[in-house]
Amino acid sequence: MPTFKITLAYDGTGFVGWQRQAAGVSVQGLLEDALRELDERDVAVAGAGRTDAGVHALGQVASFSLARVIAPHALVRALNARLPDQVRALSAVEVPAGFHARFGARTKRYRYRVWNAERLNPFERQYAWHVMGGLDVDQMDAAARLVEGRHDFAAFQASGGARRTTEREVHSSRVTGGGALVLYEISGNGFLRHMVRAIVGTLVEIGRGRHGADWMREVIASRDRSHAGPTAPAEGLFLVGVDYDAPAPDAVL
Amino acid sequence: MPTFKITLAYDGTGFVGWQRQAAGVSVQGLLEDALRELDERDVAVAGAGRTDAGVHALGQVASFSLARVIAPHALVRALNARLPDQVRALSAVEVPAGFHARFGARTKRYRYRVWNAERLNPFERQYAWHVMGGLDVDQMDAAARLVEGRHDFAAFQASGGARRTTEREVHSSRVTGGGALVLYEISGNGFLRHMVRAIVGTLVEIGRGRHGADWMREVIASRDRSHAGPTAPAEGLFLVGVDYDAPAPDAVL
Numbered sequence: 001m002p003t004f005k006i007t008l009a010y011d012g013t014g015f016v017g018w019q020r021q022a023a024g025v026s027v028q029g030l031l032e033d034a035l036r037e038l039d040e041r042d043v044a045v046a047g048a049g050r051t052d053a054g055v056h057a058l059g060q061v062a063s064f065s066l067a068r069v070i071a072p073h074a075l076v077r078a079l080n081a082r083l084p085d086q087v088r089a090l091s092a093v094e095v096p097a098g099f100h101a102r103f104g105a106r107t108k109r110y111r112y113r114v115w116n117a118e119r120l121n122p123f124e125r126q127y128a129w130h131v132m133g134g135l136d137v138d139q140m141d142a143a144a145r146l147v148e149g150r151h152d153f154a155a156f157q158a159s160g161g162a163r164r165t166t167e168r169e170v171h172s173s174r175v176t177g178g179g180a181l182v183l184y185e186i187s188g189n190g191f192l193r194h195m196v197r198a199i200v201g202t203l204v205e206i207g208r209g210r211h212g213a214d215w216m217r218e219v220i221a222s223r224d225r226s227h228a229g230p231t232a233p234a235e236g237l238f239l240v241g242v243d244y245d246a247p248a249p250d251a252v253l
Numbered sequence: 254m255p256t257f258k259i260t261l262a263y264d265g266t267g268f269v270g271w272q273r274q275a276a277g278v279s280v281q282g283l284l285e286d287a288l289r290e291l292d293e294r295d296v297a298v299a300g301a302g303r304t305d306a307g308v309h310a311l312g313q314v315a316s317f318s319l320a321r322v323i324a325p326h327a328l329v330r331a332l333n334a335r336l337p338d339q340v341r342a343l344s345a346v347e348v349p350a351g352f353h354a355r356f357g358a359r360t361k362r363y364r365y366r367v368w369n370a371e372r373l374n375p376f377e378r379q380y381a382w383h384v385m386g387g388l389d390v391d392q393m394d395a396a397a398r399l400v401e402g403r404h405d406f407a408a409f410q411a412s413g414g415a416r417r418t419t420e421r422e423v424h425s426s427r428v429t430g431g432g433a434l435v436l437y438e439i440s441g442n443g444f445l446r447h448m449v450r451a452i453v454g455t456l457v458e459i460g461r462g463r464h465g466a467d468w469m470r471e472v473i474a475s476r477d478r479s480h481a482g483p484t485a486p487a488e489g490l491f492l493v494g495v496d497y498d499a500p501a502p503d504a505v506l
Contacts, residue, residue, distance in 0.1 A: 011375045056376075076372075085378045119329075122264045123309075123380070125338045 054234030135207030307487030388460030
């Protein structure tokens with residue numbers, strides 16, 4: 001039973017998200033359907049980040065075990081032959097049994113794209129949040145840096161979220177921009193549901209001048225979702241990549 | 254009856270093209286519907302370039318006359334409020350009566366995007382032609398330069414095209430690239446139907462090494478569509494901009 005780790009890119013437009021749902025097309029469902037055809041049995045796929053409906057991925061990671069033996073490059077080709085072109089397998093590697101894309105993930109990296117111009121760019125409508133009125137990128141970046149470190153991020157948790165702990169470690173949180181495109185990049189050891197989008201909603205309030213950068217500190221300290229900005233729309237969010245510890249030397253295949 | 258020149262961007266995915274058709278959604282049709290609502294009468298819109306189904310525009314130009322008086326910036330806002338977000342009016346200016354977006358156009362500029370990598374990028378699937386196998390960009394550029402100048406471009410005319418003359422003047426024709434994205438940029442005084450896409454199909458044959466750069470000269474000289482490469486798919490093509498002579502000083506409003 002070889003176990004594989006694959007890296008995927010997908011355009012999340014039109015999907016119900018990563019996770020299989022009762023109705024609608026999910027990335028997990030598409031992968032499991034493709035793998036069932038390939039392996040002639042049901043295959044359970046684990047994804048590193050459960051992206052919501054409309055959220056995109058440049059480097060999602062998934063893991064699964066197959067009954068049949070197949071070379072990684074042949075697996076990539078076989079998957080891409082069976083997947084719609086909104087989803088592409090980029091690479092595959094065989095990993096030790098027991099590897100799990102979600103539980104083993106050490107760092108996840110997300111990017112959020114804001115289109116900050118009077119008029120929407122029609123090519124950005126599914127890949128950015130259109131925010132009118134000039135944003136103060138320096139203030140946003142100053143606020144973004146306050147997110148770095150270990151904090152209780154309960155203020156940025158989707159309502160109804162009930163994780164055991166809402167403490168997470170953010171390694172890097174930065175806003176860059178100039179011109180119409182404002183980018184937010186964040187990496188950390190884990191993220192609560194809607195956390196990145198709620199941070200972006202808060203940063204945009206600061207960029208609009210409704211609050212100073214220090215407001216971010218207050219919002220975090222409040223641990224109360226009602227204190228933060230709105231949840232930014234899904235279409236601006238990209239899962240950029242997921243990092244894992246290198247396997248112990250004797251675990252390398 | 255003020256006459257307006259407007260500049261538009263649109264994502265051509267899902268449209269039947271610029272021109273109103275018996276069935277399907279066209280950009281011209283959307284504009285005429287929006288203007289009928291605004292002007293409370295039928296308004297005929299002329300477009301500089303009649304882009305085909307799936308072809309995009311970064312700077313299409315259209316012209317029309319209205320019965321009502323409206324400031325150009327208010328016209329842009331009113332159009333964008335009525336258009337779907339795949340189409341955006343970028344700017345408007347009032348022009349002398351008699352201005353016609355197509356007949357007055359001096360230069361049109363097109364870009365064609367080729368995604369040259371083993372695997373499709375899912376975010377490029379509607380905005381580039383996916384060509385597998387490395388392309389020789391230097392050879393493509395050498396061939397592209399042979400397109401510059403005044404030529405009879407009958408070899409690149411859509412079958413069934415029957416323009417009075419197939420002679421056109423190409424001002425600039427260049428291929429650039431590096432990495433997965435290969436760009437072709439062409440500007441000229443006019444283009445036959447499918448001309449840019451047939452040139453691109455011919456350039457890709459050269460880039461693949463099936464012919465040398467000089468083959469372009471032979472194809473042009475043949476004036477025979479069957480000698481050229483295939484018509485590249487619509488989704489890679491963008492109408493970048495349209496240039497006009499400045500109006501005579503006494504014509505300026």
